Amino acid sequence: MTIDPKTIPAPIAYQILTGAVIPRPIGFISSISAAGIVNLAPFSFFNAICGEPPMVMFCPMNRRPPKDTLLNVKATREFVANIVSEEIAEQMNLTSGDYASEVNEFDIAGLTPAACEVVKPPRVLESPVSMECIVHHIIEVSDKPWGGTVVIGEVVRFHVRDSIIDKDMFIDPDKLNPVARMGGPSYSRIKDRFDMIRPVIK
Numbered sequence: 001m002t003i004d005p006k007t008i009p010a011p012i013a014y015q016i017l018t019g020a021v022i023p024r025p026i027g028f029i030s031s032i033s034a035a036g037i038v039n040l041a042p043f044s045f046f047n048a049i050c051g052e053p054p055m056v057m058f059c060p061m062n063r064r065p066p067k068d069t070l071l072n073v074k075a076t077r078e079f080v081a082n083i084v085s086e087e088i089a090e091q092m093n094l095t096s097g098d099y100a101s102e103v104n105e106f107d108i109a110g111l112t113p114a115a116c117e118v119v120k121p122p123r124v125l126e127s128p129v130s131m132e133c134i135v136h137h138i139i140e141v142s143d144k145p146w147g148g149t150v151v152i153g154e155v156v157r158f159h160v161r162d163s164i165i166d167k168d169m170f171i172d173p174d175k176l177n178p179v180a181r182m183g184g185p186s187y188s189r190i191k192d193r194f195d196m197i198r199p200v201i202k
Contacts, residue, residue, distance in 0.1 A: 023180030044181035
């Protein structure tokens with residue numbers, strides 16, 4: 001079928017979008033407010049977008065009032081993108097609730113905040129990879145109820161668990177063991193993979 005998204009309710013268009021664009025990596029974003037209150041929240045609109053310098057993006061959906069993460073990164077221009085392994089998937093899910101701004105989701109999830117080298121927000125010690133980020137750009141994509149704001153951050157430090165990376169700096173996906181977001185309440189594991197060699201055009 002062919003669907004014009006302008007002819008259907010926004011929640012249905014969102015449902016089609018998030019059901020089709022799968023699996024989506026999860027950015028487990030730690031941030032801190034100007035008053036020093038720590039926040040931790042997962043975002044499935046998340047990805048790597050640039051290699052030099054390395055950059056990542058995540059996109060908080062519009063909320064009234066706005067999500068604490070968005071308020072924090074606007075105020076402090078810093079965040080940490082933590083990768084979610086299957087081992088901490090349940091804890092990640094616990095942080096997805098709409099808690100009051102004074103609540104520290106590290107405490108809710110029983111995760112360990114670890115000091116960073118450059119930015120003030122803590123990283124998740126249990127995460128296999130954490131990326132300290134300085135905000136490069138914040139773009140309000142849409143101010144409509146199902147709209148969102150793209151936050152782009154430059155990675156200024158990688159923290160990678162020694163056991164998952166080899167001497168050539170390749171990360172073993174089996175040891176990383178990430179989980180990804182599907183449509184609705186579903187998640188997936190990255191277990192079934194195959195390789196293809198890109199054609200060389202002479």
